[in-house]
Each structure stands twice: as structure tokens, then as C-alpha cells.
Amino acid sequence: MSDTALFGPDNLPYGLFTTPDRPGHRRVGVRFGDDVLDAGAAAAEFGSAHTDLLQQPTLNALMAAGRSTWQDVRAQLRAWLTDDAHRERAARHLHPLSGVTLHLPFDVADYVDFYASEHHATNVGRIFRPDGDALTPNWKHLPIGYHGRAGTVVVSGTPVVRPQGQRKPPGETAPLFGPSRRLDIEAEVGFVVGTPSPHGSRVGLEDFREHVFGVTLLNDWSARDIQAWEYVPLGPFLGKSFATSVSPWITPLDALDAARVAPPPRDVPPLPYLDDTVDGAENWGLDLRLTVRLNGHTISEPPFSAMYWTAAQQLAHMTVNGASLRTGDLFASGTVSGDAPEQRGCLLELTWGGKTPLQLPDGERAFLEDGDEVTLAAWAPGPDGARIGLGEVTGRVHPAV
Template identity: 65%
Template sequence: MDETHNGDTWFDIPPGSEFGVANLPFGVYSRTEDGPRKIGVAIGDSVLDVAAIAAAEGEDFAPLLAAEVLNPLLAAGRPTWRAVRERITTWLRDPAHRPMVLAHRLDRAGLHLHLPFEVADYVDFYASEHHARNVGSIFRPDSAALPPNWKHLPIGYHGRAGTVVASGQPVVRPCGQRKQTGEDAPSFGATRKLDIEAEVGFVVGTPSAFGEPVPIERFADHVFGVCLVNDWSARDIQAWEYVPLGPFLGKSFATSVSPWVVPLDALGHARLPSPPQDPAPPSYLMPDADWGLDIAMEVRLNGHVISRPPFGSMYWSAAQQLAHMTVNGASLRTGDFYASGTVSGPEPDERGSLLELTWDATEPLLLGDGTHRAYLNDGDVVTISASAPGPAGTRIGFGEVTGQVLPATA
């Protein structure tokens, strides 16, 4: 377990910062919008040009950090991830490295942040029992809230890697077919029910061989770290198209990802048991370790807090999701990315989507500025942030994933 905390560094970190020496998340930045992209590590209000420091220090892993995306580092595997993290921690703890580190320190506020890794495949799950029950109650009020397979396996769908976008990139209101209750036929046009889904994402580093499942105990050998996700959703398009094959155009137009990837090794103090599972899952999904994560999320709409979903309440863990995703022999590739599905808790103010928060527009949400929302309006800005427990009472921050809705173009 990583025992470093913010007091173990000579580096000037503002009090209460969630980017302390116990965190050290990786991202990709540029000094200008179109300038060269470099790998950086966030510390306090700063970003370290870790490639330059590693090269100057003669580190053997320096070439991995000289890329424009994290993928070479991700592919290097867990022993290298740990060695890089330990070395960066040493730079920040040993004053002998102070001149070199400060020579390659940049103010985070002045940088442009980008999608930190090149996405290979994208999978989205449906792992919150509270969310699944809410959705079932809304759409199938006269039937069982959960589908019959829900407690036997982590339900998911294969998404579109090419529309995973960086935080801050605007999202254009999508068009498609939608059919409202009472309409005789579907119509084509812009979605009337543009929604959000507050999720947590997991970034795969080490690949696996085709035809060989990844056992649940190998989760930490393959997953590099954790980020935040907004899986934008067009509910009316989704509702018309998803039978019988599941989400398609209602989901594939955009999935926003936060710019910082928090290493799994930074989350030792956030681990907790997943909720009890009944019935017991099959053996390949039986946990060998506690991989629930105590991540506190916050969703803001135009600056107003509308929800605080608790990730610790998720029924299926990220380790179980990875094991299920590969049990048929599907191989992992460096840069594979999978998301938890909407995070919702048991309370009304812990629901991670507007579908639930407004009960499909029947109970519009009152914002702090006196306006109401059923679903998103053009111009709305959605921001999701999160933090987790760190050592010695510190918090591990994930930063933010944000996006603004632009009008439809069709």
C-alpha cells in the first residue's frame, strides 16, 4: 500500500490540494492549443514535465515518457508503472532533486489538457443496482425492475472508441430516430432527451493473448488507472433503437473522459468490499480481493450541484467487469478503456443521470438559479468531479470531466 502523503514532500502544495504526492496522476498537456503534446504529472497546482526530468536524471524509462500519449507507458506493465511512480515520488521527497524538478514545473492553469491515451476499444457497463432498478421502474413499471440476468453477470455493451473525447470538448446535440408515446411512427430529428451519465472509467495497460481469459486476480496487472467519464446519452433515440441489440446511436455520439488518470497504486486507502452479491456469482467472478472503491462523485449543471453519486455502492466491481469482459477469450489491448455505467446511490440526490433525477422529465429539477431542467438544454455545461480517501486524512482527486452542449447541426 502506498503510504506517502502530502507532508512527505519539499514541493509547495496548497493546503487541501487533492493532487498531493500520494496521488501523482498522469495526463497529456500542451503549452498552446495546437502545440506539441507531452506527458505530465499533476502535483498541487502544477504539472511536471516528467519526460524532461527523467531524461536529465538518466532514467531508463525516460523514452516511455517522451511520447505524446500514455500508451507506451501503459504497455510497459505493472513493474514499470510502479518503478516510474516510485522514482517520481523520490524526486518530490528528496531535496537533492529540487533544482531539476523546479526547472521543469509548469502552472497547470496555463496549460491545455488532452485525451491522455489513445483508445483501443471501449466498453460500457451497467453495474449500479440502484441505477438499474430506477431505469427498470421508469421504463417497465409493470414488470420486474431488473432483467433476469442482471445479478448473474456484469451487463455491458461495446461502444465506439472513436468518439471518446477529452474533457472540455463541446458535445453537439445528436440527431436520430425517436418515437414518443402516442406517436404512430418514428420521426427524425435532434434528441429531445439529452442526458448525462456520471461514471468511473478504467484504463487498460498490459494486453492479453487472444483466446486467453484474464482471471479476476490479475486485474491490477492489467489496469493502469482510473479516470472520470460522462457517457452522454440521447434517451429518446436510445429507447426506440435499443431492442433487441442494445445501445447504438443514442450513445455513440460522445463519451467524455477526464484529463488525469489516477494510478491504481494511489487508491490503496480507497479500497473497500463490494456490496454482498446474492446469488453468489460463478467462480470466474468470485472476488479474490476487495476492489470496491470509495469514490465520492459530484455532478454540477451550470455550476449548480445536482447529485453526489457514491461509487462505493456499485454492485459489480471493476475487477469483475474485466474478468467477464475477457472470459470468452476476447483479448485486451493497450489503451482499452471501460466504464462502470451510471453511478447512482440509494438516495434521490445520489442519482447519476437526469433520467433518474427527473424521473424521465415527470419531476423537473430545480437549479440554484431558479430555472428547471428535465433534460439538457443547448448551452448547458455539465461538470463531474470526484475524490477518494488518501493516506493521513488526505484526499485523492480525479480532477473534472466537463462538456458543453451545442445545438444540433442537422
């Protein structure tokens, strides 16, 4: 399906862009087909009350303005781009996507990564604990997560330098230092917080859409050998913190209403604050269809609808202790994997820990090699049979320095 169809008036994702004639002037852009609307210039053209928000050099001010403003801005954008009375004036502020540079669309405050796919967690458990329980005892009682490094969240297209660190190969009595030899990807979906919450309060399941501005694709690059040596007893650290790539486009949550589905059945009843079957709570499973490409070859198609824990439950758990939300907080789903081998969202699973390398036209791969390029793409069902595209996220591996 063409980009024009995937990025039509039912989508309208937000980003930041610059043009060659003004490379230092970052502007809020809205993707419309193969073009980018200069949202601030269009707002000024039409005398919008939200012009100031749309003329900022990041999305943070708009994100902080709250859901009623998000809805109003979205309605105005759609009218400018589709109504016969406005389209000619709006067209003055359209730029070809191919002629602009895209940037990280918001200032990242905090970054949290979850572990919400039962299929992924089960596969990883079987790889590392073949004679034990695949899932840890707490897995079906709470969304497991860790705090990552906000400063190394980078926009799609940013080179990913192979990390160096300590690793302890099998058979060695002491750790070695050097470049990671088991560099991996994790196909994930990220959720971007707009409206903050006070410290000491908590965000319930029923308030999810009041706080989450939108959705983005995310690749949580992982150095599996560094991670394996360091993560006991405190969890991921240097094996994850060197780079997390995100799409330059944030799809508004309201654009995904037609993609909402019930999450998979749960065989362990969640505690009340995580129970999305009670009155007032909403199902926030999402039917997102992901594609993972390595050097242009499709290697996996993970279904986000299979995720055990929803983003609403993750947000509720993240704040249940009174931790505050800040505008620009980013939390990610964890690796998206399905129940079939071709639906696994990382090389660790796809190659079963490197034991069964992928056979690709340009050679086999157990883990990533220098020069490899990984692209994540996704779409979701939209209204009346339309499709909503999520902006791609791409990264190329560069040698260690």
C-alpha cells in the same frame, strides 16, 4: 479542499499537455498541485531508465510497459518532487496548470460500458417497467455491458453537439427525425487497460491490477429518446455513440489502495470466475465520492462504493470468452447511483423520466438544454487522512447541426 491537497504526492495522475510556445508538441505530464511536471524532461534531467517512455506523445507506451515499470516510474516521480535533494531540479520542469492545454491522454483502443449499479438499474427498470420486474433475470448473474464507439471518446472540455436521430414520441404512429429532446448525462468511472492479454486467454480476478493502469472520470452522454427507439433488440447504438467525455487525468491504480472497500453484499452467489470471495481474489470496491454539477449547481453526489459489480469482475467477464485486451482499452462502470434520491447519477433518474424536473436557480431541467454545462468531480480517501482527487470532466452542450 484545495487542488494542492487533492493532487499531492500520494496521487500524481498522468496526462498529456502542450504549452503555448510549442502547441504541436504533446508531452506526458504529471499533475502536482496546481502545476504540471514535464515527465519526459524531468526523466532526462535525472537520467531515468524510463526516459524514452516518458517522452512519447501519448501514454500508451508507458501503459504497455507493465506494472513493475509503472511502480518504478511512480517511485521516481515522487522522489523527484518531494526529496530535498531533487526538488530544485524538478521545479525547472514544472508548468502552471492554468498555462497549458490538456489533451486526450491515451489512444483509445476499444470502449466497453457496463451497467453495474443495482440502484441505477432498479430505478431505470421501475421507470420503464412499472408493472414488471425492475431488474432483468440475468442482472445479478453477470455484469451487463455493451461495446461503444472508441472514436468518439473525447477529452474534458470538448463541445458536445446535440445528436440527431430517429425518435418515436408517445402517440406517434411512425418515428420522427430531428435533434434529441431528452439529452442526458451518466456519471461514471472509467478504467484504462495498460498491459494487453493474448487472444484466446482470459484475465482472472487475481490479475486485475496487472492489467489496469489507472482510473478516470467519465460522462457517457445519452440521448434517451433516440436510445429508447433503437435499443430493442440489440442494445445502445446512436443514442450513446456521439460522445463520451473523459478526464484529462488518469489516476494510477496504486494511488487508490486506501480507497479499496468490500463491495455490497450479494444475495445471488456469482459463478466461480466472478467470485471475489475465494482465495487469491481481491476486493475491488472503491470508495470514490462523486459530485455532479449542472451549470455550477450540485445536483447529485453518487457513491461509487455502492456499485454491485466491481471493475475486477467486469474485466474478468469481458475476457472470459477469450476476448483479448489491448493497451488503451477503456471500460466504464455504468451510471453510478446510490439509494437516496440525491445520489442518482443521471437526469433520467433524478427527474424520474422527466416527470419531476429539477428546480435550479437558472430554471427547471428535465433533460439538458443547449448551453448547459455538466461537470463531474470526485475524490477518494488516501493514506494518513489525505484525499486523492480525480481530475474533473466537463462538457457543454452545443446545438444540433
